[in-house]
Structures are given as C-alpha cells and as structure tokens.
Amino acid sequence: MSTDESESETVARDLPRDIIIDILSRLPVRSLLRFKCVCKPWYALFKNPNFITKHFNQTNSHTTNTYFLYTSRRSTTDNGDRSISLLSSSETFDIPIDLDIPFLSISKPFRISGSCNGLVCLSIVPLASIILLWNPATRVFKHLPPSPIARPQSLPIKVVLGFGFDPNTNDYKVLRVVYYCYPLSQVELYSLSTNSWKEIKTDMRFLIFESSGSVIFKGRFHWTAVGFQELNGREVIVSFDMDDEVFRYIMLPTFRFSDDDGDRFRWHLVVFKECLGVVVCSKNGHNKKFDIWVMNEYGVTGSWAKYVSFGPYPRINRMLRCGINGEVLLEKDHGELILYDPATETIKDLGSNGVVCWSDVFIHVESLLPIKGGRVVEMSNLCAVVPDLHFVRKFDLVLE
Structure with a gap:
C-alpha cells in the first residue's frame, strides 16, 4: 500500500462520525448503493430511518437532483424489455x-x-x-x-x-x-x-x-x-x-392566440414556478405557439394571468411537462425531446427517443x-x- 493510500485511510478513520454522515447524506443515491458493501456500519447506516430522511431532505433541496420520469419508445422495442427513463438537461439513463x-x-x-x-x-x-x-x-x-x-x-x-x-x-x-x-x-x-x-x-x-x-x-x-x-x-x-x-x-382562463387560430388549441396542466398553471398550445399547422398561464392565488379563477408566450416552433408534436425551474419539456414529430427555458428563451436538444403515447x-x-x-x-x-x-x-x- 502506498503512503498516500495509508494516509487517506487514517484520515477517514479519524473523521468524526457526524462529519462522515453529513458527507454521505450529500451523495447521490446510486453512489450510496455502491458504498453499502464497504463496511457493516455503512450498510446499517443506509437503512437507518433518520439517515434516510436526512439524505432525502438534502437531495430534495437541490433542483439539480430532479429528473423527468417516463417510458421511452426505445424501452418497448428493444427485445421487449420493460424500463423507465430518467432524463435531465445533462444526462439520460434507463432503469430496468x-x-x-x-x-x-x-x-x-x-x-x-x-x-x-x-x-x-x-x-x-x-x-x-x-x-x-x-x-x-x-x-x-x-x-x-x-x-x-x-x-x-x-x-x-x-x-x-x-x-x-x-x-x-x-x-x-x-x-x-x-x-x-x-x-x-x-x-x-x-x-x-x-x-x-x-x-x-x-x-x-x-x-x-x-x-x-x-x-x-x-x-x-x-x-x-x-x-x-x-x-x-x-x-x-x-x-x-x-x-x-x-x-x-x-x-380555466380564456385562451385565444389570434383570430386565425380561433378555438383550435389544446392545454396541459402543470405546476409552474410553485403555482398551478396550464400550457396552451395552438393546433394551427406545423408551427405551434405556446402560452403559459399561472394561477397566482390558488383556487381563485380571477387570478389567472398569462406568464409568457413562446414560439412559433416547427415540428413540435406535444408539450409533456414543466420542470422544477420552469423549463418546458417538448416532443418533436419524430420523438426527439427538447427543453425550452422561458427565462433565457433558449432551446436545448436532448436527443432522446421520445415518450410512448400511453406514458x-x-x-x-x-x-x-x-x-x-x-x-x-x-x-x-x-x-x-x-x-x-x-x-x-x-x-x-x-x-x-
């Protein structure tokens, strides 16, 4: 064993238990599941209700730890395997x-x-x-x-x-x-x-x-x-x-895009920036336009207000969900997923395989x-x- 490895083990043993628990509570779930075989005390710790609650509160307090959860089109075609997909702006992975x-x-x-x-x-x-x-x-x-x-x-x-x-x-x-x-x-x-x-x-x-x-x-x-x-x-x-x-x-609020669109629209229920909201999509042609409405005072119909409009964008098939930070997940005609950020008015191509129609x-x-x-x-x-x-x-x- 090298001198550096020996010193690292000594430092780990000498760390107070509270500090070790605090460090572990900040790690992703997938890391903890790999670490549960390191030693019996850690295995017991990860099953302790107090640690589980502490870890969840840490995870839930950071919006970067949230994912879009869905069934992808790929999971229903690859050898009949069943899986769900977790998607963020930076990664996508499947869980069987x-x-x-x-x-x-x-x-x-x-x-x-x-x-x-x-x-x-x-x-x-x-x-x-x-x-x-x-x-x-x-x-x-x-x-x-x-x-x-x-x-x-x-x-x-x-x-x-x-x-x-x-x-x-x-x-x-x-x-x-x-x-x-x-x-x-x-x-x-x-x-x-x-x-x-x-x-x-x-x-x-x-x-x-x-x-x-x-x-x-x-x-x-x-x-x-x-x-x-x-x-x-x-x-x-x-x-x-x-x-x-x-x-x-x-x-609902009164939706209307323009005289040309008339009443041809569909709407999707969301939670947007800690308010109940709806995303309204025009049905007119391939270049769809979107409005996001929020209910500023929950349950009060008169508090509906249009928050933002965006589009028109070509080849958008449907709106899927709003993220914790207000980003909008959209699906193109051939299943590609994109993420629209109303704050920066930018679009990011996520390159995923789309969501099955019943998911x-x-x-x-x-x-x-x-x-x-x-x-x-x-x-x-x-x-x-x-x-x-x-x-x-x-x-x-x-x-x-």
Missing part, C-alpha cells in the same frame, strides 16, 4: 423494471401512474388490473391488494389513478376512479399505512381525460376533465383533496425511502402478484 410477473406478457406494458418522494406507482395498461408501488433505486416493490368494494355487474370502461403523499396523515395514497357506462362510476382510496382500500361516496360529475396525468399540488390531485350537469360539457381542472376527500373544480411524464427525485410492507425483487416470489380480476378482460389472460 425487473419485475417478471408470470401473469404479464409483453403486450401488457406498465404505465407510470405517479412519482412521489422517489417512489413510483406502476399500473398495467389498460385498466390497472395490477398496481405496484416501486422504488427504482432500492428495487423494493409492493403489490397493492385487490379492493373488497362491491362492484356493479357492468364491466369497467376506464380507470384513472393518482398517487401522492398526504402530509396531514404522513401516508402515501392511491386514488382510483373507475368509469362504467355513464353516469355510473366508483371512487376509492388506498392507504399504504393500513394497506387497505375504502370507497369514497361522491357524485362524480367529471370525465377525466385519458391523456391527463395527475398533478400533485397543495395536497391535492389535479387532472384535466370535462364537467357534466351544471358545467354542461365545459373543460375544467378537477381536483381531489386527500385531506377532506372531496372533488372540486377550477375554471405520462412526472418529476422524480431518487431516494432511499422505504415502502411499508415492500419486498426486494430478487428475494420475492412474483407468482404471488395476481391481478384484481374485476379489471381483467378475457384477452388479458396469459395461457400457460
């Missing part, structure tokens, strides 16, 4: 979903239904017959149990999911909205702390759009939807409060946070992961 569940076949992909504090909610396309909570970093997963709630005889037509953290109860929750033939629907809420479902009795007078990924803001799920009854088919933002378990709606894009922060009742993939019998049969169609079954 090594959950080889016997029930599944390649024709039934996972859909990302939410990301919160490093935990990801996965569901099976199209009706979420299997729902999983999964930490991609630690490879711990949990299969949500089937709901005991009584079902109508008619089959479900559509299922909408939302996944988030309720700070009032310190609990992770999954909201499921099940649509049958109108006006029949069911709403139920899963609690990770109790590992159980309960039905939410409500008059569900909103049809949430198929392409509407949930947006978590102020302890509420938000989606784009069309309203019935007194709303008379108007498009609105619908929210569900995890605290009082009530649905509400927010009216939503979420903001993700890696963490060591555990999943109550979760299991490590390699140590689990995945034959025990079975679907909720109410959401299984005949052609979903895999014949052995």
Whole structure:
C-alpha cells in the first residue's frame, strides 16, 4: 500500500462520525448503493430511518437532483424489455423494471401512474388490473391488494389513478376512479399505512381525460376533465383533496392566440414556478405557439394571468411537462425531446427517443425511502402478484 493510500485511510478513520454522515447524506443515491458493501456500519447506516430522511431532505433541496420520469419508445422495442427513463438537461439513463410477473406478457406494458418522494406507482395498461408501488433505486416493490368494494355487474370502461403523499396523515395514497357506462362510476382510496382500500361516496360529475396525468399540488390531485350537469360539457381542472376527500373544480382562463387560430388549441396542466398553471398550445399547422398561464392565488379563477408566450416552433408534436425551474419539456414529430427555458428563451436538444403515447411524464427525485410492507425483487416470489380480476378482460389472460 502506498503512503498516500495509508494516509487517506487514517484520515477517514479519524473523521468524526457526524462529519462522515453529513458527507454521505450529500451523495447521490446510486453512489450510496455502491458504498453499502464497504463496511457493516455503512450498510446499517443506509437503512437507518433518520439517515434516510436526512439524505432525502438534502437531495430534495437541490433542483439539480430532479429528473423527468417516463417510458421511452426505445424501452418497448428493444427485445421487449420493460424500463423507465430518467432524463435531465445533462444526462439520460434507463432503469430496468425487473419485475417478471408470470401473469404479464409483453403486450401488457406498465404505465407510470405517479412519482412521489422517489417512489413510483406502476399500473398495467389498460385498466390497472395490477398496481405496484416501486422504488427504482432500492428495487423494493409492493403489490397493492385487490379492493373488497362491491362492484356493479357492468364491466369497467376506464380507470384513472393518482398517487401522492398526504402530509396531514404522513401516508402515501392511491386514488382510483373507475368509469362504467355513464353516469355510473366508483371512487376509492388506498392507504399504504393500513394497506387497505375504502370507497369514497361522491357524485362524480367529471370525465377525466385519458391523456391527463395527475398533478400533485397543495395536497391535492389535479387532472384535466370535462364537467357534466351544471358545467354542461365545459373543460375544467378537477381536483381531489386527500385531506377532506372531496372533488372540486377550477375554471380555466380564456385562451385565444389570434383570430386565425380561433378555438383550435389544446392545454396541459402543470405546476409552474410553485403555482398551478396550464400550457396552451395552438393546433394551427406545423408551427405551434405556446402560452403559459399561472394561477397566482390558488383556487381563485380571477387570478389567472398569462406568464409568457413562446414560439412559433416547427415540428413540435406535444408539450409533456414543466420542470422544477420552469423549463418546458417538448416532443418533436419524430420523438426527439427538447427543453425550452422561458427565462433565457433558449432551446436545448436532448436527443432522446421520445415518450410512448400511453406514458405520462412526472418529476422524480431518487431516494432511499422505504415502502411499508415492500419486498426486494430478487428475494420475492412474483407468482404471488395476481391481478384484481374485476379489471381483467378475457384477452388479458396469459395461457400457460
């Protein structure tokens, strides 16, 4: 051993424990997972709840540690491998979903239904017959149990999911909205702390759009939807409060680009610079224009204000998500991803392979946070992961 190496080991041994913990708490999750085999004290430290919380708070305080989370087009074509992609302005990498569940076949992909504090909610396309909570970093997963709630005889037509953290109860929750033939629907809420479902009795007078990924803001799920009854088919933002378990709606601002565009536009719900917002895209031709609107006072319709306009840009297919710092992720016609920064009015080509049509894009922060009742993939019998049969169609079954 060289003199320099010997001196380095001596310094490491002589460092106070508090300083070592502080240094380790600032490292990326992927580094800690490599270091857990260095020694038994470090292995135990990385499982300590206090250290896990300290590390997450450090990671979450820096916006450079956030990623766009999605399913790329590449992951559905390369040998049928399932994976999710993490994308930032400086790097892109794929994480395999090594959950080889016997029930599944390649024709039934996972859909990302939410990301919160490093935990990801996965569901099976199209009706979420299997729902999983999964930490991609630690490879711990949990299969949500089937709901005991009584079902109508008619089959479900559509299922909408939302996944988030309720700070009032310190609990992770999954909201499921099940649509049958109108006006029949069911709403139920899963609690990770109790590992159980309960039905939410409500008059569900909103049809949430198929392409509407949930947006978590102020302890509420938000989606784009069309309203019935007194709303008379108007498009609105619908929210569900995890605290009082009530649905509400927010009216949109009045969109208009120009007389030539008329009412031909589409809008995407976002969180923009710590405000609820919408990004509006004109549908007119190949050169799309964009407006970003923000609600300066949450829940007050009169506080909507246009923040910025940009474009027109050629060959833009759709808007996907806003980042923590307000950057806008866009997809071109052939799947290339670009990042627009409203502050500098610059565009960066990310050179990625695009997002599959049934995948939503979420903001993700890696963490060591555990999943109550979760299991490590390699140590689990995945034959025990079975679907909720109410959401299984005949052609979903895999014949052995």
